Amino acid sequence: MKKIIPVILVLVLTLGLFSCGSASISGESTTYTNAAGSVSIDLPGKWTADEEASDDTLDVTYSNGAAQVKLQCLAKGQIDYLANDLNAYADYSMVNTLGDYLADAEMADTEISVPDFIKDSKAQSFTLQNGGDTVEGFVVFMESARCYYTCIAMATGEVYDASGDKLMESVLSIKELTEIPSEEASDE
Secondary structure, eight states, X not given: OTTHHHHHHXXXXXXXXXXXXXXXXXXXXXXXXXXXXXXXXXXXXOEEEOTTSOTTEEEXXXXXXXXXXXXEEEEHHHHTTTOXXXXXXXXXXXXXXXXXXXXXXXXXXXXXXXXXXXXXXXXXXXXXXXXXXXXXXXXXXXXXXXXXXXXXXXXEHHHHHHHHHHHHHHGGGOXXXXXXXXXXXXXX
């Protein structure tokens, strides 16, 4: 069942993104926080949170449906048996979290500025094609002293062309909040 849900979400997202207008992302910046209270991000304009997202994940869709941002925060102690460095975490996330989203995407390494508390990161841009329609975006894997993060942002081609820089700049606003379980929670 876990694999079916992401496939359905991808289909819904793809239909929503391909069917929406081409307005750019704009408006007053608002702070959004995941249900666990472990991470926040500031995004311009009005976004709607997916109330069914897991507690460690913030999943928001722009008001016109033409853009989506997902931000996941996992304490290192939660996944130390799966990943012991950023590369292992990125590999794990690409297979288990993002595989259904990005399986058919054209990927390329890219540079994205990250907050000061991040000690290592790697980013990739991507393009998804559906006939004549395009979705563009990026995924950033980040490591802090206590957590691993995945931030994926995507929008219809026209919206991304107009607002991709705003989405990339929002990565700098990510804040690690105090409610994150410490590494001592691990069974090491």
